[in-house]
Amino acid sequence: MLRTLAARSDAFALATPFRISRGVKAVADVVTVSVSAGGVTGRGEGVPYPRYGESIEGALAEIEAVRGAIEAGISREELLAAMPAGAARNAVDCALWDLEAKLAxxxxxxxxxxxxxxxxxxxxxxxxxxxxxxxxxxxxxAEVPLIKIKVDRSDPEAQIRRVREMAPAPRVIVDPNESWTIAEIERLQPMLVDLRIDLLEQPLPAGEDDALEGFNPLIPIAADESAHIADDAAALASKYQVINIKLDKTGGLTGALALADAAAAAGLGVMTGSMISTSLSIAPALVIAARSSFVDLDGPLWLAEDRPGGVLGERGVLSPPAPGFWGAP
Structure with a gap:
């Protein structure tokens, strides 16, 4: 079946700035893909991430390079070989899933x-x-089920302690975004236990996480920037206890499902994450969230205005998007 492809960039302002150890974000810049066939349209979204050498312009160029194959009817499985894992393929893959569901x-x-x-x-x-x-x-x-605390090297203990004082009940993820050293991980272990932290996410730079080989942490450590595709899982099992699956890293829901299976085979737990994005990124990630111990999909809740019909968040719980938004007729 012949298709029509459309790809564009969109920008969504944040209601408040989002700060991590690498910088501050005030706008979510995304790539929106639409693939139409048989009178229906499937949509997908990708968030190019500079940390991985991605940009809006580069993602659009990647999509344009395979326009002919997409419009000629390339399958999701064939797409895995036609495009590299990343935000561009994520947008196309999720659009094809949405199209497939609506046609069926x-x-x-x-x-x-x-x-x-x-x-x-x-x-x-x-x-x-x-x-x-x-x-x-x-x-x-204070009353939500789960909090993620973004920290850096300046004074992580004070950052975590002050948050925990104000929110003693929720489960907690601490995310240094690659800003710590192995010495800091070792030194802060007792504090993390004392404050009942449930997960430490990617404390070391991805290129330096061999230091975790054989390390026995007092709380689980999750791979984020170190984990991209299914082939990564086996090598990470000796360094981490959990893998954070993000569709912008796996290159779509197809790749994310493969990584979830590979993580399970390697004895790793699963977390689902996302970039700061709209609900069009979050809707397909909810499929992976259903098999995850930790879920971090609050990206759209940072926006001043989301796409119409998207997920709703109340007290730390996301409701699925409206019928027809993504992945359903």
């Missing part, structure tokens, strides 16, 4: 033999700031 008159979960998506607890992020400012932000999250 069945949801993506039905096509996969899975139960319908339901309410999903997600981490609510306390972005990097002074410890006192982070405490103020945490106070508003």
């Amino acid at each position: 008159g069945r949801s993506v979960t039905e096509l996969l033999g899975l139960p319908p998506l339901g309410p999903t607890p997600t981490a609510m992020t306390v972005s990097l700031d002074t410890p006192d400012a982070m405490a103020v932000a945490a106070q508003a999250l």
Whole structure:
């Protein structure tokens, strides 16, 4: 079946700045892909990430390079060989999943033999700031199920302690975004246990995580920037206990499902994450979230305005998007 492809860049302003150890974000720049056939249109979104050498312009060029194959009817499996893993392929792959579901008159979960998506607890992020400012932000999250704390090397203990003082009940993920050293990981282990931290996410730079080989942490450590595709899982199993699956890294839902399977085979737990994005990125990630121990999909909740019909968030729980938004007729 012949198709029509459209790809463009979109920008969504954030309601408040989002700070991590690598910088501050005020706008979510995304690539939106539409693939139409048989009177219906499938949509997908990718968020090019400079950390991985990606840009909006580069992602659009990647998509344009395979326009002919996409419009001629390339399958999702063939797409894995035609495009590298990353945000561009994510946008196309998820558009093809959406198109397939709408042409079949069945949801993506039905096509996969899975139960319908339901309410999903997600981490609510306390972005990097002074410890006192982070405490103020945490106070508003005291009753959510899960918090993620963005920290750096400046004073992580104070940052974490102040958040925990204001939010003693939720489960907590601490995310240094590659900013720590192995000495800091070792030194801070007792504090992480004392403050009941549930997960430490990518503390070391991805290129330096061999230092975790054989290290026995007191709380699980998750690979984020170190984990991209299914082929990564086996080598990471001796360094990490959990893999953070992001569709922008795996290059779509197809790759994410493969990575989830590979993580399980390697004895690794699964976390689902996302970039700061709209609900069009989050809807397909909910499929992976259903098999994850930790979910971090609050990206759209940072936006001043999301795409119409997207997910809704209340007290740290996401409701699936409206019917027809993505992945269902």
